[in-house]
Amino acid sequence: MTQTHRLDDTTAPFMPGPRAAADDLMMSLGVRMTFAKDEEIYGQDEKADLIYRVISGAVRTTRVMSDGRRQIGGFYYPGEMFGVEASDHHRFSAEALSDGIILVVKASALRAVAGDEAFGRLTWTATNRELDRTQDHLLLLGRKTAAERVASFLMELADRRGAEAVTLPMGRQDMADYLGLTIETVSRMLTQLQSALVVEFLGSRIFKISNRCALARLAD
Amino acid sequence: MTQTHRLDDTTAPFMPGPRAAADDLMMSLGVRMTFAKDEEIYGQDEKADLIYRVISGAVRTTRVMSDGRRQIGGFYYPGEMFGVEASDHHRFSAEALSDGIILVVKASALRAVAGDEAFGRLTWTATNRELDRTQDHLLLLGRKTAAERVASFLMELADRRGAEAVTLPMGRQDMADYLGLTIETVSRMLTQLQSALVVEFLGSRIFKISNRCALARLAD
DNA sequence: CGACGCTTTGACAAACTTCAATCCCCGTGG
DNA sequence: CCACGGGGATTGAAGTTTGTCAAAGCGTCG
Numbered sequence: 001m002t003q004t005h006r007l008d009d010t011t012a013p014f015m016p017g018p019r020a021a022a023d024d025l026m027m028s029l030g031v032r033m034t035f036a037k038d039e040e041i042y043g044q045d046e047k048a049d050l051i052y053r054v055i056s057g058a059v060r061t062t063r064v065m066s067d068g069r070r071q072i073g074g075f076y077y078p079g080e081m082f083g084v085e086a087s088d089h090h091r092f093s094a095e096a097l098s099d100g101i102i103l104v105v106k107a108s109a110l111r112a113v114a115g116d117e118a119f120g121r122l123t124w125t126a127t128n129r130e131l132d133r134t135q136d137h138l139l140l141l142g143r144k145t146a147a148e149r150v151a152s153f154l155m156e157l158a159d160r161r162g163a164e165a166v167t168l169p170m171g172r173q174d175m176a177d178y179l180g181l182t183i184e185t186v187s188r189m190l191t192q193l194q195s196a197l198v199v200e201f202l203g204s205r206i207f208k209i210s211n212r213c214a215l216a217r218l219a220d
Numbered sequence: 221m222t223q224t225h226r227l228d229d230t231t232a233p234f235m236p237g238p239r240a241a242a243d244d245l246m247m248s249l250g251v252r253m254t255f256a257k258d259e260e261i262y263g264q265d266e267k268a269d270l271i272y273r274v275i276s277g278a279v280r281t282t283r284v285m286s287d288g289r290r291q292i293g294g295f296y297y298p299g300e301m302f303g304v305e306a307s308d309h310h311r312f313s314a315e316a317l318s319d320g321i322i323l324v325v326k327a328s329a330l331r332a333v334a335g336d337e338a339f340g341r342l343t344w345t346a347t348n349r350e351l352d353r354t355q356d357h358l359l360l361l362g363r364k365t366a367a368e369r370v371a372s373f374l375m376e377l378a379d380r381r382g383a384e385a386v387t388l389p390m391g392r393q394d395m396a397d398y399l400g401l402t403i404e405t406v407s408r409m410l411t412q413l414q415s416a417l418v419v420e421f422l423g424s425r426i427f428k429i430s431n432r433c434a435l436a437r438l439a440d
Numbered sequence: 441c442g443a444c445g446c447t448t449t450g451a452c453a454a455a456c457t458t459c460a461a462t463c464c465c466c467g468t469g470g
Numbered sequence: 471c472c473a474c475g476g477g478g479a480t481t482g483a484a485g486t487t488t489g490t491c492a493a494a495g496c497g498t499c500g
Contacts, residue, residue, distance in 0.1 A: 063359055065440055071362040073355060086348040091355055120340060127347060128306040134354045135293060135311050139283055141361035142291040142400035146456070172479065180362035182457055187480055204465080204479060220285055366488065392447065402489055407448055424447060424496085441500105448495070455488075463480065470473080 022110065022118040026053065029113060030105040035096035042083060044093040051107050051123075052083040057100015058169040061092035062177070072178040074133060075170065077160060084126040097169045141180045144220065149179040150189040151218035154199060158209055168205045193218075242330065242338040246273065249333060250325040255316035262303060264313040271327050271343075272303040277320015278389040281312035282397070292398040294353060295390065297380060304346040317389045361400045364440065369399040370409040371438035374419060378429055388425045413438075 032055060035041060041052065044063060052059075054076050061073040061082065073092045076082045083094060096102070111119040140149055153175065158166050168175070172183040179186065193199045198214045201207045209215055252275060255261060261272065264283060272279075274296050281293040281302065293312045296302040303314060316322070331339040360369055373395065378386050388395070392403040399406065413419045418434045421427045429435055 063355070065359070065363060067440070069363040071359045073358060085351065086344060087352065091352065124306060124344075127351065131305070131347065131351050131354065132307065132311060134351065134358060135283070138293060138354060138357060138361060139285070139291045141358060142397075143285060143289040177362075183479075184458080184481085185456060188456095191480075220287070403447075404449085404490080405488060408488095411448075443500085444498090446496085446498100448493105450493085451491090453488105453490070455486105457487085458485070459483090461480105461482080463478105465476105465478085467476095468474085470471105 022114040022122040025114045025118075026051070026105050026110060026122075027103065029110055030103040032101050033104050034101050035099070037096060037098050039096050041094040041096060041102060042090055044091065045089050046093075048083065048085050048088060048090045049107050050083060051081065051105045051110065052094070053081045053103040053105075054078050055101040055103050057102075058097040059094055059100075059102070060097050060170065060174060060178075061094045063092045070177045071180070072174060074130075074137070075157075075174075075178070077169070081122075081126045084123050084130070086123070086127055097174070146179075146181055146185050147189050147192065147218060148220055149181065150175075150186060151193065151198075151215055152220075153179060154193070154207065154209070155215055155219045165202065165206055165208045168207070172204075242334040242342040245334045245338075246271070246325050246330055246342075247323065249330055250323040252321050253324055254321050255319070257316055257318050259316050261314040261316060261322060262310055264311065265309050266313075268303065268305050268308060268310045269327050270303065271301065271325045271330065272314070273301045273323040273325075274298050275321040275323050277322075278317040279314055279320075279322070280317055280390065280394060280398075281314045283312045290397045291400070292394060294350075294357070295377075295394075295398070297389070301342075301346045304343050304350070306343070306347055317394065366399075366401055366405050367409050367412065368438060368440055369401065370395075370406060371413065371418075371435055372440075373399060374413075374427065374429070375435055375439045385422065385426055385428045388427070392424075 030053070035057070041059065042048075042050070056078055058078075059076040059082060061076075062070055063073065064070045074082075075097070083090065085091060107119075107123075110122075114122070140152055144152065154166075157168070161167075172186050176183045176186045190199075190201070193215075194201060196214070198209070198211045198218065199207050200210050250273070255277070261279065262268070262270070276298055278298075279296040279302060281296075282290055283293065284290050294302075295317070303310065305311060327339075327343075330342075334342070360372055364372065374386075377388070381387075392406050396403045396406045401409075410419075410421070413435075414421060416434070418429070418431045418438065419427050420430050
C-alpha cells in the first residue's frame with residue numbers, strides 16, 4: 001500500500017510528507033530500545049498496552065502451533081508501526097529480524113497527551129493497514145501457487161522498501177514461514193525466477209528486479 | 221447498492237446477548253433489505269459508507285483473482301456485523317449465502333445519532349474481531365493440513381452457532397474456497413472425519429459433533 | 441418419473457515436501 | 471594470507487498430499 005512515510009535505514013528522524021500530531025508525539029514520548037537479532041519484543045498473549053515503531057532493523061510477527069509449525073503474520077520495516085492490536089492481548093509474538101532499534105510508547109500515555117481523537121486516528125490507521133495486508137496475505141496463502149507467492153513477496157518488499165537493489169532482511173526460513181512453504185520450495189522458486197530473467201540476485205540476500213512487468217504478471 | 225431490493229418491514233427479530241446503545245440505534249435506524257441466494261450485497265472496491273448486520277440467512281465475503289480463483293474471507297451469521305472495513309473502499313465483495321434479510325445502516329447517520337464515542341466503540345469492536353478471525357484464518361491457510369482445516373472449520377462453526385446439530389449454510393464450493401482446498405478434498409476429509417466417528421452427518425448439510433475432544437485435537 | 445445440481449468416489453497427475461548431499465559465503469584462526 | 475569450519479542456501483531424488491478429471495450416487499423439484 002502507499003506509505004505515508006519514507007523508509008530510512010539510518011536513524012534520521014526526518015520523514016517527508018505531512019505527519020499527524022500524534023505521530024510526532026510518539027517520537028518524543030517514546031523510548032528507544034535496542035533489540036538483538038531474534039530477540040522477542042513481545043510475546044503471544046502478552047498484554048498489549050504498548051505501541052511500537054521500527055526505527056532501524058526489521059521485525060516479524062509470528063504464531064507457533066503446538067507441534068512447532070510456524071506462521072509469520074507480517075514483516076515491519078523502518079518507519080512502520082506494529083503491535084497495535086486492539087484487543088487487550090497480542091495474538092502474535094514479535095521478534096527482531098536483525099539487531100535494531102524500536103521506539104516503544106505506552107498507549108495510555110500517548111492517548112493522554114495527544115488526545116482521544118488524534119490517538120484514535122493513529123491506531124485506526126494502523127489497524128486498518130494491518131487488516132488490509134492480512135487480507136492480501138489470506139489470498140496469497142489460500143489461492144496462490146508457490147511461484148506466485150514468492151513473486152508476490154519480492155514485489156511487495158520492493159514496493160515497500162522502494163530501492164533499486166533490495167536487501168532481504170530475513171533468511172529463507174522466515175520467508176517460507178510467511179509464505180506457507182518450505183525453505184526448499186522458496187529456494188527453487190527463486191532460482192526459477194532468476195532463470196526466467198525476472199529478478200537478479202547479487203548474493204542470497206540482495207536482489208534487483210530485472211523485469212517488473214513479468215514479476216507483476218507472475219504475482220497476479 | 222442496487223435499488224432493486226424491496227425493504228422488509230418485519231419487526232426486529234430475536235438477537236442473543238447483551239447489546240450496546242449504538243447497537244440498538246443501529247436496529248432502529250437501519251433499513252431491512254432482503255437478498256436472494258448469491259446476490260451481491262456490495263462489490264469489491266465499492267465505496268464503504270454503509271454498515272451491515274445479518275438478520276436472517278448468512279453472508280460470505282469473497283475476493284476473486286483475474287483467472288477466477290476465489291478466496292472467501294469469512295462467513296457471517298445472524299446477529300453479526302460485516303462490511304465495517306475502515307478504509308473507504310471494500311476489499312472483498314459480500315454475497316448472500318442464502319435468501320435472507322440484512323440490516324443496512326448509513327455509517328454517517330449512525331455516527332451522528334449515536335455519537336462519536338459509541339460509534340467508535342462499535343466499529344472498533346467489529347474491526348477488531350475481524351482482524352482476530354483473519355489472523356486465525358491465516359494460520360489455517362498457511363500451516364494446517366487439509367484434515368486440520370476441515371476440522372477447524374466445523375469446530376468454529378459449531379462454536380459460533382452453538383447448536384446441537386449444526387446446519388451448514390453453504391455448499392462444498394464455499395467451504396473449499398474458504399479453506400484454500402478443492403471440493404473433492406473437502407468431501408474426502410469430511411468422510412474421513414465420519415469414518416473416525418468424530419462427526420456424524422445427517423445429510424450433506426447438517427452435522428453433529430460426536431467426539432468434541434477428538435475434533436479439537438484434529439483442529440490443533 | 442426424470443432432469444438437474446450438488447456431493448461423493450476413484451484413478452491418475454501435479455505440486456509441494458521430505459530427506460540427504462553438496463555448495464557457498466564469510467568469519468576465524470593458524 | 472590462506473586454510474578451515476559452520477550455518478544458511480541450493481540441488482537432487484523420492485515420497486506424500488492435494489488437485490484434476492471423470493464417473494457414479496443422491497436428493498430435490500418440476
